[in-house]
Amino acid sequence: MGRVTISRVAEVLDRLEEFDAPILVATSQVFFGEELVPRVGLIAVSERPGWLWEGFMAEEAARRLRDRLREKGVESWLGGWDAMFATGWEYAWTVDEPRFRLIQRAVGTLLEIVDGAILLRGDRIGPIEAVESYVSADWVERGVRLVVKGRAPFIVASVDDQMPQIDPTYDWIALDCEAGWARALGRTLAAELGVPHRVSWDD
Secondary structure (H helix, E strand, O other): OOOOOHHHHHHHHHHHOOOOOOEEEEEEEEEEOOEEEEEEEEEEOOOOOEEEEEEEOOHHHHHHHHHHHHHOOOOEEEEEEOOOOOOOOOEEEEOOOOOOEEEEOOOEEEEEEEOOEEEEOOEEEOOEEEEEEEEOOOOOEEEEEEEEOOOOOEEEEEEEOOHHHHOOOOOHHHHHHHOHHHHHHHHHHHHHHOOOEEEEEOO
16 A cells, blocks of 8 residues: 655645644554554644544654644644544544643543643643553443542543444454554553553453
8 A cells, every 4th residue: 555755745734834723643553454554644733623634654754744844834743543544533642742632533632731730621630640541341442541549540531332242253353453542542641641551451
């Protein structure tokens, strides 16, 4: 499968000059046959985040795209998102902004870290003991939750997929691939907070 090169997104860059909102260059690793390829999406980060463009390109090309956007005066960051090979997205997150933020498609910035404190919709949550990437016992729910001292775990991102209950051929390989976003988000968030990251398979 061919990948998009920087030269082929020139018209996209021109169009992005019209946007005042910061741009997140989000990448996920998806399988195309036996090959693992980066799926890259451009998201305008606002109260109602907008999907601007997507394609398959090398991660180095995605970094150059971020640099080109900055050269054009567009505030832009690198990050990840939960998009699979042919699905839409629900969550995206930054990896190189001065402060971490988790973006939900329907509400905008859902969670951010400011001066070491974690804010969920503006409310401070903590103290955080660990971050867990989890899969429910029936494989339907995948997500990320915070282990908060003295409280029940606090879910910050979750996606339900009924396919494990519908498709008799659905297996561990499919689950591992489709839950990959939760591991990536969990690792990034834990590193930002300086706490352990755990993977939990719920009973």
